[in-house]
Amino acid sequence: MSEYLETPAGRRIAFQRSNGRGPGVVFLGGFKSDMTGTKAAWLHDWARGQNRAFLRFDYSGHGDSSGVFEEGCIGDWFADARHVIEALTDGPQVLVGSSMGGWISLLVARAMPQRVAGLVTVAAAPDFTEQGFWAGFSEAQRQAVMTKGRVALPSDYADQPYVITRRLIEDGRDHLVMNQPLPLPFPVRMLQGTADTDVPVDWAVRLLDHAGGDDVRLTLLKGADHRFSTSECLALIARSIDDVLA
Template structure:
């Protein structure tokens, strides 16, 4: 990284009383103050120490811009119970950290579920009508509305019964020895946070990177998302042999190239 800049690990309390949780984040200062800040929004059960998140920060260092990474509650180094997590809760935390760091302009880089949170964040910031301004979106294997569009239709009778009786169901994870846990509150909250219900106006360029061998979020889901972005400058890159992680060297290079382009345009 630049000798003139550095990354700082910090924590921010979000919520009050029994809803308070400590959110861990890393902010890398900028060499160029007038440039947008790159903001990493990770996926379900991922953390800010992942390969793509660190590559985003490395690209920020290369271009002399600021970078911000965070762990949602129940993820990585943040506090809170993972099973209390919902899209609304994780969105609240992400917005709170950005408000605390207070960049004037941002480029949101969302991976998988983070793509959903990025789209919801654009809506929330527009509703507030104040800073930061969103200069661009980089969506990597984005999973907007995944609870409603991908999980609910595929539920087995046993999983539905578990949701009713236990409040959650478990699913074997390909990425961890621990199973994925999907709670009833996550699924219910997902319905209130759907974005694929009408035209999404981000007001900025949108770059989507999607693997065609993605077993978790089929590439057809990315094609569906594009249909809801008719007013934006959208570039969709389909990677024929790419999986959901898109963490191979060639995938990471594509991500860094897209980020570089957006920063330069900004």
């Protein structure tokens, strides 16, 4: 059953956690996904089997949390993640960031590195509002975003289109991580599928090159797609968490 946490901004964040030894594991999900997804649920069960503390949650406008998805932005979801980690966990945590959650986890790591024991990213999508959406928009789509405040894009993961707002784009520019130094002074394991059609492999390679740190590795899994949820993918995520903890 979900519990709820009120943030300083007045957002009601749904979360599920299990107690266990530390460092705990915190799962940060993707754009328009929620904590009932395959990776989040599987990792919760895995952590329980390891007697490892675990936390998963829904950003505002996602899942069971308050708010409207289309009104949210990276800054809001980063603030949600930061508050959840500060309020609901003790000591350094291993962050597991999937897709947009990879970007959010990098923002958390930059803001409070003392609370990060290690980082595992899964198809990380840093700066995707800029290097994905904005860079890929036609001139007509850019005009629609700037004059009408929104544009609708078809989704491979839901019946309804994604509505991309001017606020999402402009706020994203305030939270870029690839345009300035990105020190990661803890073990980092980046995972990426070669058949991912949402996050190109070269994004993963660029992030590897860009990140600062003495223990940063990228693993490419041949044939894995963006969901990264097959038994082989899930086992690789778990091994990567173990590797970081070791």
